[in-house]
Amino acid sequence: MAIVAHWVDAEFKLHAVLLDLHRFVGPHTGKNQAPYFWSTIQKYGIENQVGKLNIDNVINNDTALQEIAQIMPLPNIPPIQPVHDRLRCFRHDINLVVKGFLWGDNISSIGSQEEDEPDFSPEDEVRQLKERRKNGPLGKLYNIITYIRRTRQRLD
Numbered sequence: 001m002a003i004v005a006h007w008v009d010a011e012f013k014l015h016a017v018l019l020d021l022h023r024f025v026g027p028h029t030g031k032n033q034a035p036y037f038w039s040t041i042q043k044y045g046i047e048n049q050v051g052k053l054n055i056d057n058v059i060n061n062d063t064a065l066q067e068i069a070q071i072m073p074l075p076n077i078p079p080i081q082p083v084h085d086r087l088r089c090f091r092h093d094i095n096l097v098v099k100g101f102l103w104g105d106n107i108s109s110i111g112s113q114e115e116d117e118p119d120f121s122p123e124d125e126v127r128q129l130k131e132r133r134k135n136g137p138l139g140k141l142y143n144i145i146t147y148i149r150r151t152r153q154r155l156d
Contacts, residue, residue: 001033003040007049019044030063037064038071047072052085056092102138 003020020040026032041047050072055061065086132139148154 001028001036003037005044005046006054028060030060030065030067033060033064034067034071037068041072052087054087054089056089057096061086 001020001022001024002018003022004016005019006014006016008014020036020043022036022040024032024036041050053065053068055064129143132143135142
C-alpha cells in the first residue's frame with residue numbers, strides 16, 4: 001500500500017511525496033489497511049491536514065475508509081465521510097474501460113483479483129488457462145501475469 005501526500009504550498013506549487021510503502025501480511029481487507037494508513041499519518045504529524053483520499057474502486061477500500069473514519073476522530077476536525085471524502089482513482093477507471101473495450105462482453109473470462117487466492121486445484125488452474133488462451137494474445141498475456149502473481153515468491 002503506497003501512501004502519497006499531495007498538497008499546494010503558499011506559492012500555489014503542487015507537491016507530491018511518497019510517505020510510506022507498506023507490504024501487507026495477510027489479506028488486503030479494509031480492516032487491515034486502516035491501521036497502516038493511520039500509523040503513517042501519525043508518524044508525520046499530519047492528522048489534522050487530511051482532506052480527501054484518492055484510492056481505487058476496489059470494495060475493500062470502502063471498508064478501509066469506514067475503518068479510518070472510526071479510528072481518526074479528532075477534535076475540531078470533521079470526521080472522514082467515506083462516500084464524500086473519497087476521490088475515485090481515474091487511472092483505475094480508465095483500466096476498467098480499456099478492459100471492457102478489449103474483452104467486450106467476454107470480460108468475465110479474464111478473471112478477477114479473487115483468483116489470486118491459493119485455494120484452487122491444479123485441474124481448475126489448467127482449465128482456466130486453456131479457457132483464457134481462446135482469447136488470443138491478450139488471454140495469453142493475462143495467463144502470464146496471473147502465473148507470476150499466484151504466489152508471493154514469484155511476485156518477489
